[in-house]
Amino acid sequence: KFVVQKNGNEHSNIKNVVAVVSGKGGVGKSTVSALLAVALRRQGWKVGILDADLTGASIPYLFGLKTAKLGVSEKGLEPAVSTLGIKVVSIALVMDNPENAVVWRGPLLSKAIEQFWSDVHWGELDYLVVDMPPGTSDVPLTVMQKLPLKGVVVVTSPQEMARSVVKKAVHMAELLKVPVLGVIENMSYAVCPNCGHRFAVFGPSHLEEVAVEFGTPVIAQIPIDPVLAELTDAGRIEDATPSMLDNLVG
Amino acid sequence: KFVVQKNGNEHSNIKNVVAVVSGKGGVGKSTVSALLAVALRRQGWKVGILDADLTGASIPYLFGLKTAKLGVSEKGLEPAVSTLGIKVVSIALVMDNPENAVVWRGPLLSKAIEQFWSDVHWGELDYLVVDMPPGTSDVPLTVMQKLPLKGVVVVTSPQEMARSVVKKAVHMAELLKVPVLGVIENMSYAVCPNCGHRFAVFGPSHLEEVAVEFGTPVIAQIPIDPVLAELTDAGRIEDATPSMLDNLVG
Ligand SMILES: Nc1ncnc2c1ncn2[C@@H]1O[C@H](COP(=O)(O)OP(=O)(O)O)[C@@H](O)[C@H]1O
Numbered sequence A, B: 001k002f003v004v005q006k007n008g009n010e011h012s013n014i015k016n017v018v019a020v021v022s023g024k025g026g027v028g029k030s031t032v033s034a035l036l037a038v039a040l041r042r043q044g045w046k047v048g049i050l051d052a053d054l055t056g057a058s059i060p061y062l063f064g065l066k067t068a069k070l071g072v073s074e075k076g077l078e079p080a081v082s083t084l085g086i087k088v089v090s091i092a093l094v095m096d097n098p099e100n101a102v103v104w105r106g107p108l109l110s111k112a113i114e115q116f117w118s119d120v121h122w123g124e125l126d127y128l129v130v131d132m133p134p135g136t137s138d139v140p141l142t143v144m145q146k147l148p149l150k151g152v153v154v155v156t157s158p159q160e161m162a163r164s165v166v167k168k169a170v171h172m173a174e175l176l177k178v179p180v181l182g183v184i185e186n187m188s189y190a191v192c193p194n195c196g197h198r199f200a201v202f203g204p205s206h207l208e209e210v211a212v213e214f215g216t217p218v219i220a221q222i223p224i225d226p227v228l229a230e231l232t233d234a235g236r237i238e239d240a241t242p243s244m245l246d247n248l249v250g
């Protein structure tokens, strides 16, 4: 049941596979996955991002790659490559009509991800960030079973019950026998452009208590940021400023 | 195909049925449905709210009615009644295990709503607000077909493409031969608690252009409000302040 395709494409060597999960859609998981990849790349690591999230097909768009296709070489499927050199593979890039994607059930998606794992020529990568389908149901779980994960990052929002999201993510990670590397709380606070005051827009966050209860460190708390929203809308995530990337990686 | 149960419960007389829809979950549609009901009630109208949204079972909770059940009398099913006298009926109130609700498909949900329409003793109501399942797919459409609607209210968020949401809602309303009464943009801006500055947290809203293009008035723009978030978390929506309810009703 837990068959992990440890040997990926034979021309590839991927050191760390990190899965990014969330409790539900709309908390910014894809945006945060992309920011993680950009932050790692800016530190000089070789980075890839695998988009397994069929809602919104946003990863290629975020990197300005919406018309890109996967190439083919004698070494396998060739990823699209972003301006900064991040290798991007998305389920969306192989579909003629991404709108049909939403009818893909868990098994079909996991099979596709398994295929990507063994057929994509990623080459040498220090990190592969994997943007999972939203939620903590069987769908992301079966996708994660197909990959040799180093760990799981959980994206939460103060609008939801972080405790139940983290609890389920911890449970999923235990089933997969990997650690939860930490929690990133997105849209955690706003910063007034007039006076600089930081305030919690959705009321107080109880994330610290949750982090202590489950032993999951808080990696970062990202504010609601109109500039970040503009970058995502424009497909220019690689123009993320240092302050957007701070704390995301050690 | 469009069989509308115009005659509801024989002991009831409902003047205006208003459906509330959204493009996707998480934009605050249930919160806004509840605020609409409270705003109308505060004006003195007789108000009911019918919760057809299986995600989150939030309507009873918002009104502090999470342990309420529907009663039975010789006139039909008796709604739960809120502190302010709003009659509340929710699919969640008739389920033993609301978590099973998410497997209800469109036809099962529409049948249940049709049942509620004919069996619930609403009595005399000026307004019945109906909180629809999220999205603009067949699921909310088939539910709406079962009710004699006066009109549709669309809840949007600046985080999504309002134009495509409103376009689909207008199309749904045309199929149902009812008007789109207007659009409510939720989480439209934030107000700095320090200096009072209002700012668009998700970048500029293009709602005015959308409203003009489709002839759908902008009913209101509700800010991200930590006090509102606290009220919803505490199940005390009826403590909404006048500023939260302003503009929602004429
Ligand atoms: N910190 C943030 N500040 C402002 N907007 C954000 C932020 N994070 C995400 N968004 C916006 O919120 C929306 C949802 O983000 P997305 O990453 O697609 O969520 P998910 O993958 O969880 O469904 C997008 O329009 C994105 O631009």
Ligand SMILES: Nc1ncnc2c1ncn2[C@@H]1O[C@H](COP(=O)(O)OP(=O)(O)O)[C@@H](O)[C@H]1O
Pocket: A159, A160, A201, A202, B022, B024, B025, B026, B027, B028, B029, B030, B031, B032, B055, B056, B058, B134, B186, B187, B222, B223, B224, B225, B226, B228, B229, B232, B233
């Ligand atoms: N204007 C607002 N300000 C702050 N929090 C809000 C606002 N509107 C909704 N929320 C919060 O956002 C979350 C989602 O709202 P909900 O009404 O359940 O959305 P939907 O019905 O669209 O799924 C809830 O936790 C709610 O308290």
Ligand SMILES: [Zn+2]
Pocket: A192, A193, A194, A195, A196, A197, B192, B193, B194, B195, B196, B197
């Ligand atoms: Zn300020």
